[in-house]
Structures are given as C-alpha cells and as structure tokens.
Amino acid sequence: MKSCGSIEEVRANIDRLDREIVALLCERHLYVNQAASFKKDAEAVKAPQRVEQLINKVRTTAAEHGGDPDVIEQIYRGIVSTFIEHELRLHRERTREQTCNPENE
Ligand SMILES: C=C(O[C@@H]1C=C(C(=O)O)C=C[C@H]1O)C(=O)O
Numbered sequence: 621m622k623s624c625g626s627i628e629e630v631r632a633n634i635d636r637l638d639r640e641i642v643a644l645l646c647e648r649h650l651y652v653n654q655a656a657s658f659k660k661d662a663e664a665v666k667a668p669q670r671v672e673q674l675i676n677k678v679r680t681t682a683a684e685h686g687g688d689p690d691v692i693e694q695i696y697r698g699i700v701s702t703f704i705e706h707e708l709r710l711h712r713e714r715t716r717e718q719t720c721n722p723e724n725e
Pocket residue numbers: 651652655664665666667670674699700701703704707
C-alpha cells in the first residue's frame with residue numbers, strides 16, 4: 621500500500637480495489653450457487669460448521685496481511701449471510717417447482 625498525497629488519489633485507489641473485489645465476489649457467488657446444487661435441505665444451506673471454519677480462515681488471512689481480524693470477520697459474516705439468504709430463496713423456489721410440477725408426480 622502506498623501513501624497518498626490527496627483524497628482524489630485515495631479514492632482512485634479505493635475505486636481500483638473495488639473493481640477487483642466486486643469481480644472476485646461475483647466469481648465467489650458462482651461457486652456458492654454451485655454449492656447449493658449439492659445441498660439437500662435448508663439446514664445444509666446454512667452449514668454453520670462450514671461458516672465458522674471459513675470465518676477462522678479469513679481471520680488468519682487478515683492477520684497474515686497485518687489487517688484487523690475483527691473487521692474482516694464482520695465483513696465476511698455479512699457476505700456469507702447474504703449468500704445464505706440468497707441460496708435459501710433459490711432452494712425454496714426449487715422445492716416449490718418440484719412439488720408443483722405435475723411431471724414429478
Ligand atoms: C459453500 C458452502 O456453503 C455455502 C457457503 C456460503 C459462503 O461461503 O458464502 C454460503 C452459503 C452456504 O450454503 C459449503 O458448504 O461449502
């Protein structure tokens with residue numbers, strides 16, 4: 621990280637990083653969607669053990685980068701709970717499609 625001489629320079633760097641972060645979040649979302657197709661029920665989607673494992677990993681990664689593990693944990697809890705909410709909605713829609721489709725009878 622370089623030291624900036626103006627707010628414009630700071631914002632240009634934040635904007636540059638946001639483009640990378642959003643691209644990575646979009647790629648992450650595609651994998652989360654794939655995970656959903658391997659899950660049978662809402663409990664599997666919530667996967668609390670996996671979430672805690674993942675939080676521990678990102679806390680360690682934050683510390684390795686000289687970051688604040690508490691801040692990164694808070695950000696990640698938001699990301700993961702948003703994805704879980706989205707996945708649960710997809711799961712409910714899929715279950716509804718299966719139970720309402722006469723071809724499944
Ligand atoms: C990707 C998995 O589960 C998903 C992981 C999520 C995440 O990391 O954002 C969100 C929803 C979970 O259902 C998994 O169990 O490996």
